[in-house]
Amino acid sequence: MFAAEKGIELDIINVDMAKREQRSEEFVRNKNPSGKIPVLELDDGTCIAETVAIQRYLESVVPEPNLFGNDPLETAQIEMFHRFIEIEMLNQIGVSWVNGPIVAKMGLVEPIEAAKKRSDSFVRSFYKRLDRELGERSHIAGNRFTVADITAWISIDFASTLVGLPPDESLTNLQEWRARIAQRPTSGAGARSFV
Ligand SMILES: N[C@@H](CCC(=O)N[C@@H](CS)C(=O)NCC(=O)O)C(=O)O
Structure with a gap:
């Protein structure tokens, strides 16, 4: 979605997570020592892992439209809100995912029910906070x-x-923001579009 907003076309190479290709010796040695995707591989073979590192690289190469901030204060504020989203919401969604039924079915990790219960509740409270802020x-x-x-x-x-x-329908500010973002031509360009 970030690349699409910038009008950058990337060649997509699918990495089969079910086959644990991202954990292969070759991938870990040459592409990402963390054994995770996404990775941006440049034409000279240089690899950049971590979504935000990839986004920052793309922003430097194609500065417009600006997505990370235009001046010191705006850049810091965007970073602050972005970190809230990543650390306080996305990471908790990740805990719920890892301890949820789909991953359990794949047999990759032993689910911990209490961990999921707690992260579900963190995510729901974060949605409420976002709803307040989006007012x-x-x-x-x-x-x-x-x-x-x-x-x-x-x-x-x-x-x-x-x-x-899913966020509750009663969170109208959050739902209206979702409806606004859904209208962007790039809103379907996320990870699922590659599946
Ligand atoms: N902090 C990393 C997270 C990357 C990540 O967790 N990727 C997941 C897929 S969305 C992955 O590769 N999981 C497979 C694994 O851990 O083996 C980023 O922002 O790129």
């Missing part, structure tokens, strides 16, 4: 679309479709 501004990090909206949109989409954690 005061139009977007996640201010009054314009930024990288923080992309991460929030992709995270909530994943939580809604695969983790059983």
Whole structure:
């Protein structure tokens, strides 16, 4: 979605997680020592892992439209809201996912029910907080679309479709923000479009 917003076309190479290709010796040695995707591989073979590192690289190469901030204060504020989303919401959605029924079915890890219960509750409270905040501004990090909206949109989409954690309909500010982002031509360009 970030690349699409910038009009950058990337060649997509699927890595089969069910076959644990991202954990193969070759992948870990040459592409990402953390054994995770996504990885951006440049034409000279240099690999960049971590979504935000990839996004920052793309922002430097194609500065417009600006998604990380135009001046020191705006950049810091976007970073702050983006980190709230990543650390306090996305990471908790990840805990619910890892301890949920789909991953259990894959037999990859032993699910911990109490961990899922707690992370579900963190995610639901975070949705309420977002709903309150979106009553005061139009977007996640201010009054314009930024990288923080992309991460929030992709995270909530994943939580809604695969983790059983859709935001409640009563959270009208959050639902209106979702409807606004859904109208963007790039809103379907997230991870699921590659499946
Ligand atoms: N902090 C990393 C997280 C990457 C991540 O967790 N990727 C997942 C898929 S979305 C993965 O590769 N999981 C497979 C594994 O851990 O073996 C980022 O932002 O890129």
